[in-house]
Amino acid sequence: MRILYQFPLSHFCEKARWLLDYKELDFVAQNLIPGVHRAFAQLKTGQNTLPILKDQEKWISDSTQIALYLDELYPEHTLLRSDPELRESALEVNAIATELGQHVRRWGLSHALSDGGESLEILIGEKGYLRQFEKYSKPLIKALMAKGYKVDSEKVIQSREKMDILVAELNQRLNNNGGRYFVGDRLGLADIAVCSMLAPLLEIEGTPWEKEHGENQSEEFRNYKNFLAELPLGQYVQRIYMTERRARVDWRGI
Numbered sequence: 001m002r003i004l005y006q007f008p009l010s011h012f013c014e015k016a017r018w019l020l021d022y023k024e025l026d027f028v029a030q031n032l033i034p035g036v037h038r039a040f041a042q043l044k045t046g047q048n049t050l051p052i053l054k055d056q057e058k059w060i061s062d063s064t065q066i067a068l069y070l071d072e073l074y075p076e077h078t079l080l081r082s083d084p085e086l087r088e089s090a091l092e093v094n095a096i097a098t099e100l101g102q103h104v105r106r107w108g109l110s111h112a113l114s115d116g117g118e119s120l121e122i123l124i125g126e127k128g129y130l131r132q133f134e135k136y137s138k139p140l141i142k143a144l145m146a147k148g149y150k151v152d153s154e155k156v157i158q159s160r161e162k163m164d165i166l167v168a169e170l171n172q173r174l175n176n177n178g179g180r181y182f183v184g185d186r187l188g189l190a191d192i193a194v195c196s197m198l199a200p201l202l203e204i205e206g207t208p209w210e211k212e213h214g215e216n217q218s219e220e221f222r223n224y225k226n227f228l229a230e231l232p233l234g235q236y237v238q239r240i241y242m243t244e245r246r247a248r249v250d251w252r253g254i
Contacts, residue, residue: 001027001028002020002025002026002027002028002053002054002055002056003027003028003029003030003053003054004016004017004020004027004028004029004030004051004052004053004054005030005031005032005037005040005041005050005051005052005053005054006029006030006031006032006050006051006253007031007032007034007037007050008029008031008208008251008252008253009112009200009208009209010050010051010105011101011104011105011196011197011199011200012049012050012051012063012101012105012196013029013050013051013063014196014199014207014208014251015051015063015101015192015193015196015197016051016053016063016066017029017247017249017251018192018195018196018245018247019063019066019067019070019079019189019192020053020070020248020249021245021246021247021248021249022077022079022187022192022246023070023074023076023077023079024076024077024248025070025074026248027053027249028249028254029249029250029251029252029253029254030253030254031253031254032050037050041061044059044061045059045060045061046061047061047062049061049062051063051066053066053069055069055073063098063193064094064098064189064193067079067080067094067189067192068080078188079188079189079192080188080189081183081184081188086183086184089182089183089190090182090183090188090189090190091189093170093173093182093183093190093193093194094189094190094193096166096169096170096173097170097190097193097194097196097197098193098197099162099166100162100163100166100167100170100194100197100198101193101196101197102159103159103160103162103163103166104159104163104197104198104200104201106155106156106159107156107159107160107163108200108201110156111217111218111220111221167198167228167231167233170194170233171231171232171233174232174233174236175232179232179236180236182194187240187244191240191244194233194237195237195240195241195245198228198233198234198237199237199241201224201225201228202225202228202229202234202237202238203225204237204238204241205241206241206245206247207241207251208251208252
C-alpha cells in the first residue's frame with residue numbers, strides 16, 4: 001500500500017498527488033497535523049517537510065525526489081524525457097517552480113489565514129481531534145502556520161516581489177516552447193510542477209483552493225489573480241488543469 005503523507009492545502013502535496021495520479025499508481029492520501037508533522041517527518045526521513053511517500057518499505061521525502069523515484073521504479077508514463085537536453089530543461093523549470101512555490105506559500109498564507117476561516121476549515125479536516133476541539137485547534141494551527149512559514153509583513157513583501165520575477169521567467173520560457181507545454185510536446189514534470197505551484201493563486205476549480213466565498217478575498221489577492229489569469233502562463237495553467245489533471249484520489253485525504 002502506498003501512502004502519501006500530506007497537508008490537503010499544500011501545493012507541494014498537490015504536485016505529489018498529481019505525480020502519482022499521472023503514473024496511474026494507487027495510493028492513499030493521509031493527512032498530518034501541521035506543526036506536529038515535523039517530528040513524524042524527521043523520524044521517517046530525516047527531513048521535516050511534506051509530502052512524504054511511503055511505498056512498501058521505502059520512504060521518500062520532497063515532491064521532486066518523489067518524481068525521480070517514481071520514474072526510476074515505474075517507468076511507464078515517464079515524467080522526464082530520456083533526451084539529456086530535454087531532461088535538463090525540465091529539471092530547470094521544476095527548480096524555478098519549486099522556488100516560486102515557496103514564495104507563493106508565504107504570500108498565499110498571509111491572505112489565507114485572514115480569509116474568514118475557510119482555509120482553516122480545510123486544514124483541521126472534517127473529523128478527528130482537530131475538529132472536535134476546533135475552538136482551540138484553529139488559533140493553534142493559525143499560529144503554527146504563521147510561525148513555521150515566517151508570515152511577517154517584510155517577508156511577505158519580499159515574496160511578492162520574487163513571485164513577479166519568477167512568473168515573468170516562466171511565462172517567457174513557456175512562450176519560447178510554443179505555449180503548449182514547457183518541455184517537448186507532452187505533459188511532464190515541468191508542467192505538473194508549475195501548475196501545482198500556481199493553482200492556489202488561480203483558485204482552480206476542483207482543487208483545495210477553489211473558493212466558495214469569493215467575497216472573502218482581499219483586493220490585493222483578487223488583483224494578482226486577475227493579472228496572472230490574463231498572462232499566457234495563467235491561461236496555460238487553467239488549460240492544463242482542465243484537460244490533463246485526472247485526479248484519482250480525493251485531495252481532502254483521510
